Amino acid sequence: MVSSKSKRRPLNRPITKQKSKSISKDVSKKKTRTSKIKRTDNDFVSETTYVDFQCKTEPGRIEIQVPIRTVSEANNFDHWTKKRKRHKAQQKPIFFALLNCKHLVRFPCMILFVRYAPKTLDKHDNLPMSLKWIVDQTCSEITNEHRPGLADNFKDIDIHYDQVVSKQYYVKIVITF
Numbered sequence: 437m438v439s440s441k442s443k444r445r446p447l448n449r450p451i452t453k454q455k456s457k458s459i460s461k462d463v464s465k466k467k468t469r470t471s472k473i474k475r476t477d478n479d480f481v482s483e484t485t486y487v488d489f490q491c492k493t494e495p496g497r498i499e500i501q502v503p504i505r506t507v508s509e510a511n512n513f514d515h516w517t518k519k520r521k522r523h524k525a526q527q528k529p530i531f532f533a534l535l536n537c538k539h540l541v542r543f544p545c546m547i548l549f550v551r552y553a554p555k556t557l558d559k560h561d562n563l564p565m566s567l568k569w570i571v572d573q574t575c576s577e578i579t580n581e582h583r584p585g586l587a588d589n590f591k592d593i594d595i596h597y598d599q600v601v602s603k604q605y606y607v608k609i610v611i612t613f
Contacts, residue, residue, distance in 0.1 A: 503529075
């Protein structure tokens with residue numbers, strides 16, 4: 437007669453090959469499940485603090501090209517903290533791009549915002565919404581009115597939007613006065 441103590445396996449005894457195979461299969465399944473998850477948390481926030489922007493000044497015209505990825509805010513349901521990071525990431529390069537040339541702008545002026553991206557947005561609703569924070573920052577730097585919602589309502593600024601299909605994301609700002 438075999439006692440119940442002899443049926444128990446001692447702690448230092450190795451696991452048999454069959455048991456180790458089944459355990460390794462379970463672990464590999466879990467690994468494949470987690471590897472399919474794609475994280476896209478930092479799509480809009482650049483990891484480096486350096487931004488290459490081009491600023492061309494001519495008499496009566498300023499042209500600035502800033503590498504910014506824009507997203508339509510009308511159809512976007514991201515968390516508010518993610519939106520805030522994206523808005524700040526869009527506003528900061530505009531501030532530095534206009535730092536040396538904003539004193540040249542005379543009123544009345546016309547500002548053209550051209551969005552370069554692989555896909556186009558709806559011209560009536562989504563295009564102005566995708567450039568909203570860039571427009572606000574540009575107008576607040578030009579008019580020196582930093583209260584929210586008042587800078588782009590200035591009567592001597594005429595704002596127009598356009599978009600071009602491109603492989604790279606960037607925004608071109610053309611100010612004519």
